[in-house]
Amino acid sequence: xxxxxxxxxxxxxxxxxxxxxxxxxxxxxxxxxxxxxxxxxxxxxxxxxxxxxxxxxxxxxxxxxxxxxxxxxxxxxxxxxxxxxxxxxxxxxxxxxxxxxxxxxxxxxxxxxxxxxxxxxxxxxxxxxxxxxxxxxxxxxxxxxxxxxxxxxxxxxxxxxxxxxxxxxxxxxxxxxxxxxxxxxxxxxxxxxxxxxxxxxxxxxxxxxxxxxxxxxxxxxxxxxxxxxxxxxxxxxxxxxxxxxxxxxxxxxxxxxxxxxxxxxxxxxxxxxxxxxx
Ligand code: KIV
Numbered sequence: 621x622x623x624x625x626x627x628x629x630x631x632x633x634x635x636x637x638x639x640x641x642x643x644x645x646x647x648x649x650x651x652x653x654x655x656x657x658x659x660x661x662x663x664x665x666x667x668x669x670x671x672x673x674x675x676x677x678x679x680x681x682x683x684x685x686x687x688x689x690x691x692x693x694x695x696x697x698x699x700x701x702x703x704x705x706x707x708x709x710x711x712x713x714x715x716x717x718x719x720x721x722x723x724x725x726x727x728x729x730x731x732x733x734x735x736x737x738x739x740x741x742x743x744x745x746x747x748x749x750x751x752x753x754x755x756x757x758x759x760x761x762x763x764x765x766x767x768x769x770x771x772x773x774x775x776x777x778x779x780x781x782x783x784x785x786x787x788x789x790x791x792x793x794x795x796x797x798x799x800x801x802x803x804x805x806x807x808x809x810x811x812x813x814x815x816x817x818x819x820x821x822x823x824x825x826x827x828x829x830x831x832x833x834x835x836x837x838x839x840x841x842x843x844x845x846x847x848x849x850x851x852x853x854x855x856x857x858x859x860x861x862x863x864x865x866x867x868x869x870x871x872x873x874x875x876x877x878x879x880x881x882x883x884x885x886x887x888x889x890x891x892x893x894x895x896x897x898x
Contacts, residue, residue, distance in 0.1 A: 630706040631739060632667065634763045634807035637708075640667075640840070641829040647808075647841025649831055650849065653679045653696045655703030657846060662704035667841070668831075669704055671697040671738065673712040674772070674845050678853065685772045688714040690728055697736035709738040710765050715773040718743050722756035729757050729764075739763060742810065744771035746797035751804045758805030766801035768794060769835065770813035781858070783813045783834075791818050798822045798830075810843065811835035813860070834860030 640647055649668040652658040653675050661669060675696055676688040690713070697711045711732050718725035729741045740763035743750055754764045769784045778784070785794040794814065801809055808829045811819045816836020823830045823839050832839030844861070847853050851863035852871070881887035 632708045634740070637668070637808055637829050637841075638827070641827075647829055647831060649841055649843035650846045651678075651843070652700045652704065652846060655699040658700040658703030658707070661846065662707045666707065668708045668710060668843075669700060670742065670843060671700050671709060671711045671736075672742075672845065673714050675712075678845060678847050684775050685712075686715050686775070688712075690714055690717050690732065694732055694735050697732065697738055701737045708740075709736075710740045710742050711736060711738040712742045718753045719747075719749050722752045725753035726756045726760055726762075729762050730760065733762055740765055740807065742767055744773045746800050751800055754801065754804040754806060763807045764805065765808045765810060765831075766798075766806040767810040767812065768797050768801070768814070769811050772812075781813060783815060785814050785818045791815075794818060795822055795825070798826060802826050802828050808841075811839060834858065 637647055647667050648665070649670055650661050650666050651672040651674055652661055652669040653671065658669060671693060673685040673688045673693065675692065676682040676685045679696070680688070680692065682688065693711055693714055697709065700709060713725070713729060713732065717728040725743075732738060732741060741757065742765040743753060744767040746766065746768060754766070757764050770778060770781050772781070775781070785791050795818075798809060798811075806828060808831060809822075809826065810831050810833065811822065812833045812835065814822075814832070814835040816838060819830065819832055819835035820838035829840035831841040831843050833843050845853075848856055848861050849864050851866040852868050854868045878887065
């Protein structure tokens with residue numbers, strides 16, 4: 621068996637990410653919500669695509685991730701799967717699809733996996749009810765990614781997107797939560813808005829990889845919301861964000877050029893038009 625087959629074929633598997641951590645290879649992750657971007661990101665060699673419930677804000681125009689439904693997540697994850705058939709996909713289970721009972725979590729996660737073809741799901745927090753849900757999913761064979769630090773589904777309880785884990789007590793609480801999620805069977809852990817020193821300690825202590833967003837350079841991998849990374853969300857300026865392009869200006873320029881040509885009548889030209897005689 622080749623090494624690729626051992627690690628789950630071209631999509632990879634949870635084993636591949638643990639192996640990447642062991643070798644010190646960084647894991648590159650981005651969010652994706654549709655087939656077109658999923659294809660571009662897969663072609664660019666991203667290791668893991670997250671169909672995040674940030675979908676609610678960046679695609680659907682909701683004020684937070686809270687209104688996102690499982691049906692919406694499934695609809696978009698199916699598109700991402702079609703665009704990136706060979707990439708490892710993780711789907712965010714939306715608010716209240718996994719907290720009520722482990723049975724309901726399993727029913728919802730199982731439906732997501734069956735209907736979309738994602739490899740894994742992500743849950744937020746480490747409350748006892750979340751740990752029970754993680755155990756139920758892992759026992760049923762569904763890989764689970766954890767998510768600690770700022771957890772957007774708890775935005776109202778946390779008072780907004782604030783750095784979590786500052787101060788000795790809070791830092792210890794976060795470390796214990798990370799240990800508990802690893803113990804419950806998570807294959808990886810997102811750390812969001814966590815001081816980099818604390819994220820480095822958690823990363824060194826855990827065997828499973830950590831994927832940071834606003835958690836500094838010592839995590840085992842990094843994830844960003846794709847539209848933020850591409851500079852398509854000009855009003856959003858958190859300290860952790862680096863824009864690797866400024867596509868908002870490009871899009872505006874292109875649309876203004878198109879509008880000007882349509883208004884002048886220079887588009888479409890003869891080269892874009894069909895004569896009666898071919
Ligand atoms: O929903 C999302 O996009 C996420 C990432 C920001 C980690 O959870």
